[in-house]
Amino acid sequence: MRIAGLTGGIASGKSAVSNLFKAHGIPVVDADINALKKGTGGWKKVVAAFSEDILLDNGEVDRAKLGQIVFADP
Template identity: 40%
Template sequence: MIVVGLTGGIGSGKTTVAKLFEDFGVPVYIADIEAKKLMNQSKVIKRKLIQLFGEEAYKGGVLNRPFLADAIFNNEVFLEKMNSIIHPRVARHFEKWIAKQNVPYVIKEVAILFENGGYKVCDYVITVTAPKETRIKRLLKRDHTSVARIEAIMRNQWTDEARIERSDFVIENINLEKTKEKVAQIHKEIITNIKF
């Protein structure tokens, strides 16, 4: 089974690109969504996050996302500790998920694919890019957040240049039609290169 990593900075449009691959029948694993599910469902993760952040980490048994966002905002130590609790469990969840797939290849969408070493399990890596100003505009509209918070997240992620250097494909996601064309081209190339 070929694993294609899909990554890019916050607001670059990874989810849009992932959906375009789904249109070709490619199963997509979105690590961020699965991590959020696990943070609410896994007793081990709950226990460890409460140990790390205190009882406020959960409200009524549900992850208190605003509280956690504030706790890790500009705090690399808390961010790293939280990631060390969640990422290994997401990796195991992905292994179980991929074992159920019966297709030539799957997409694994991870914002911090390089930062957390997830690229090591990928046969190919696609990086999605967009200008910083475009990304900030998208995020302000989508998340009702602040520029300061967006820039703090961006500082904790690799630059586009660093990602591109280690990627097999790059999708500049500014114009949807051009993005669709690029996804079709990459899909065809991956399928052509797979030895059945």
């Protein structure tokens, strides 16, 4: 089995390639999504850094709200 990692900056095509993999039945693990699942270590660190104000009612990270905070800071 081969394992490939997709990395790159914003708008570099990671999602497009990931979607092509999925369309061809190739399993994709999205570390972005998994890292912030409720209760994980990444989730705990992000909540500790940005407070519970970035959480949705169900306890998941509000990615849009977090993005506004992060990308507003030069």
